[in-house]
Amino acid sequence: MNQGILVFALLALTTAGLRAQDKRPFDWHYHQVPDQDGIYYTGPEVTAPTMLKTVYIAYPAGITGKDAEGMTVFAMVIGRDGLPNHIQTLKSHGDVFDRAALAALKHSTFAPGKLGDKPVPVWIDVRVVFLANRAPTTPQVLITERDLPAPPDSKYLDKNNKPLSFTPPFLIHSVDADFPNPTAKHPYVQVAVVTVLVSEQGLPKDVHVVRGLGFGLDQRAAAAVMHYRFLPATKKGVPTEQRTNVNVSFAEF
Numbered sequence: 001m002n003q004g005i006l007v008f009a010l011l012a013l014t015t016a017g018l019r020a021q022d023k024r025p026f027d028w029h030y031h032q033v034p035d036q037d038g039i040y041y042t043g044p045e046v047t048a049p050t051m052l053k054t055v056y057i058a059y060p061a062g063i064t065g066k067d068a069e070g071m072t073v074f075a076m077v078i079g080r081d082g083l084p085n086h087i088q089t090l091k092s093h094g095d096v097f098d099r100a101a102l103a104a105l106k107h108s109t110f111a112p113g114k115l116g117d118k119p120v121p122v123w124i125d126v127r128v129v130f131l132a133n134r135a136p137t138t139p140q141v142l143i144t145e146r147d148l149p150a151p152p153d154s155k156y157l158d159k160n161n162k163p164l165s166f167t168p169p170f171l172i173h174s175v176d177a178d179f180p181n182p183t184a185k186h187p188y189v190q191v192a193v194v195t196v197l198v199s200e201q202g203l204p205k206d207v208h209v210v211r212g213l214g215f216g217l218d219q220r221a222a223a224a225v226m227h228y229r230f231l232p233a234t235k236k237g238v239p240t241e242q243r244t245n246v247n248v249s250f251a252e253f
Helices: 008-015 095-106 218-225
Strands: 051-053 070-078 084-091 109-111 124-131 138-143 145-147 170-175 192-196 204-211 229-231 233-234 239-240 242-249
Touching: 070 095, 084 124, 095 124, 138 229, 145 229, 192 218, 204 218
Parallel strands: none
Antiparallel strands: 051 109, 070 084, 070 124, 124 138, 145 170, 170 229, 192 204, 192 242, 233 239
């Protein structure tokens, strides 16, 4: 899906650190903003869309055993009217499966996400799992990308209301790692630890897996972190480059 550049308070970061030391390095009085296309992610002020009605998807005929099990995943926007649009295929299980899943989505209705009491367009992911027993299935809504609340002033100021000598980066936008096989059973918690160098602009620059999971999941964890957004570290109120560790979750099914 398109990656929106989060505005938040970041536009003020460069000048904020140059102000007098008795002032706060950041202004937290902001509101969640949409991406460059006017579309929101779920977060502190934006609720997630929910599926109100869908249809069962009959298992496609003529499928061989090796292709029997798998999933199709779509990214899409649920508009103010509750209808899906901007549909993109994130993971394909083959044309016949994808077409069946897409047809079901077009017969589905949603309650739109809201900013306060106002309906707004919101990004979601939807997956359809096709099982080896060939049972009918339905689309399922996933929230894998989200805005996070900014830290309180106490994380940046000392008891005299002056900027701390150092503050670490704070994560303000997260993305779950890409979709593992929902039918596989692994004896571990699906969370990886990744180290990332966060730039003065709050962008990830250099990513390495510290504690991986194997099974081909480590690369997915590192790729997800490249879509994270941070409030950068500060030294005496001035944004600075700093490395930090983050826990990366995988899309839950």
